[in-house]
Amino acid sequence: MTSRRRLLLTALMLSAGGAARSAFASPVDSFGVGARSSALAGAVAADAKDFSATYYNPAELARARNLSLSLGYTHVAPTLRIDGQSQSASDVNGFTAGLVAPGSIATVPVSFGLALRLPVGHLSKVETVQREQPEFVLYGNRLQLVHLGLGVAIRPWPWLNLGAGLAFMATAHGGFEIQGTAVQPVSGQSEYDSQLQHEINADLKTVRYPTLGVTVLPAKDWAFALVFRDQAAVRLDLSTRLSGDVDLGMLALPTRYQLVSQTVNGFVPRQLVLGGSWSPAPGASIDIDLSWQQWSGYISPLSQSQSRLAVDSPPGSTLTIPPTRSATSAGDPQFKDRVVPRVGAEYRAQLTSHWSLPLRAGYSFQPSPAPQQQRDTEFADADRHTVSLGSGLIWSDPGEVIWGDVGLDLFAFETLLAPRRFESALTGDRYRASGSVFGGGLDLYLQVH
């Protein structure tokens, strides 16, 4: 078969294989959720006081005393560079909503929590990961993902909180089939006269991963927490078929094409978090978290695909059929586990009897899990230093209708990616990865009793 006659149907199916080549994980995992928790650099395993506890430590929900409703917005702008050249990385904007509802069942204090982070305009976004060029595979569209977390906590004894939560990610699985005749623009015909018909067989699925947490309160001013968050991988299996004729005017070639593609297009590492919180004075707290993250379980986002093309060529034809494409291997990216330290501090200054001003700051260090030497891949990444700040305004007991707090929390952070040199496994060239990420946002909340 000449290159001119190489059937498109192949292209269609390869395209479907390409569809599987994507990578993302939870944006909450990267930048946190909730303005207060983000301002404290996520060091809140033992001090999550709002809906963000559904992610950081569901057991903390049990410390809630009032019904709490939150609405917020976050904006994150990555600036990523390879050898000083900016790489495409879209901003990550999203709305947040949260709810904490405390109560009791059979005299046992119980709280329910819900946290929703909704990327602006979509629930998830997938783009092809290119095997041949350096790519910040842990950024970009892996962050364009909805996060829905549900949590429940109980306080069986005043010194112990237990909690469990489920977080959800969404993806689409399935395939399609096209049948009919693809008309070629010869002899007065147009490709728009093609008699093609498609079928769809796809599921929109969720992957759920649990979070379990314990908070121990040995003294009034101290809290310690242990949190386990399980690994989640969103797998995509795609099988696609195309059957029909390519109409070349004088010649119609019966053609069948089949492609099977498997990939993992979302990953959250298994994590264990140890946290502590100390309150040296009323309204003040110092928080420290250590998080072990099992990135060695990371599965390459590159697809494994296999395709088969069959053409019933006429007798005597000299057409050459492209060979079957055997299964490609995504390979082991050989990421490594890491330990992430986080520290945060908060002070709530009482301005008047009704108004107070919270001040917050935090820092975290996230070593890169990506290896220096890679085979078959060009996954760029670098160590991350993040400094965060936050403030806001709290209006307590604003009137006879609302008994509680109406608050505004603001936060901003700057992440610096320490410049890092890689050697390309494919070309042998050396390149330098660097960048920064700026983010900010706000939460409006209501706590009533």
Next chain:
Amino acid sequence: MSSFSRKRTLFVLALTSALFGLSRRSFASPADVFGVGVRNQGLGSTGAAVGGGYSATYGNPALLAKDAAQRVAIGYQTARFSATLTDSQGTKTQLSIDALRALMFGLQLPLPFHGALEDRLVLGVAAVVPEDALARVRLLVHQPTFPLLGDRTQSLNLAFGMGVKITPELRLGIGVLTLAELTGSIQVADDQHGTLASTVNDELKEIVAPVVGAAYEIGALRLGASYRGELRSDFDLELAVQDASGIVLPPLHIAGVGQFDPAAVQFEVGFEQHGLTLVSGVLYRHWAAFPGFLGPTVTCPASRPQCTALKAQSADFHDTYSPRLGAAYRLPLSSGVSAELRLGGFFEPSPMPRHSASANTFDTSRYVLTAGYGLDFEKSLLPLKLDLAFQQHFSNNREQGAFTAHSGAQLFSLSAEVPF
């Protein structure tokens, strides 16, 4: 260990076990086919005039404001489907339709405002999550399907609402229903090495539809009306092949309507007194707005409007009116414990024309009998409400094209609800 401590320990263990069980499953609910809320399902899938709690978030959010208790509910439902085609020779073909298994979750939260807003505002969350998929897009051309019965129920129902008590008699409600759709593009072209390469961009987008409702009481008589907006989930991928080895293809649209809940208006009259509940109403659905299952694979460009590419088949659905009725009677069993027996039924006319444009899509009208049972331990240490419901969907044989179609379904659901 004291009795209180033992109860507390048992409660902790039970809740922990339940949560571990929960984390191994997935869940959701096909509200448009079976209704939301186990009590409503046993009462003929009503819900606009009587009832309340989390299920009102879907049926009529105004009823959220009927009860100012903070409640949480969890439940499970499973449904089996049957569908048969008989050709002119009398040969029967039994179609395979996946069973539905879905988990239900509900939350009712009164807002504890004071003064003029005291006991006025109640929030509700209702989720029905199918075990197998949040949404199933199964649009097949070359094999027979009953698209409105089986796969359509494999869809997430997630609703948020708020009810407002305006006066002791009048309540209003508003909320949103949510779903997701997939859109995107795939571009195929020769890359710099002369091999075919593809670039994929796809997005999963949220879609929302409004739900509003009103309820009015005149003594023991309840009037309820609700409107639910159209909830439509599309699947739309465009394949663009650019100079891939010379063969020319027009842009190919892999598009269809994966899930479609038509805009609906529900009106009911209910009566509740001395433990007796009677309810009757009608549900109107605007099925005529359904655009068809599959879009055209090839669309004519502006420069060639008369191209001969295959056109999409229109569905030609028509609007439907579904009458519903239910009755329940509550009787005390012992001190602080009562039971409720429920019966109901509804008729679900098919929106699909007898002579469908597609030779392979079938549907039948269904007669549905419902039954339910509830136990309310309202004065115990753990004031649980347990509910069971059963629905049997029947159909007559229906001539459709060259076949006689027959379908049915069975639903079994249960839930536990507790104030907290």
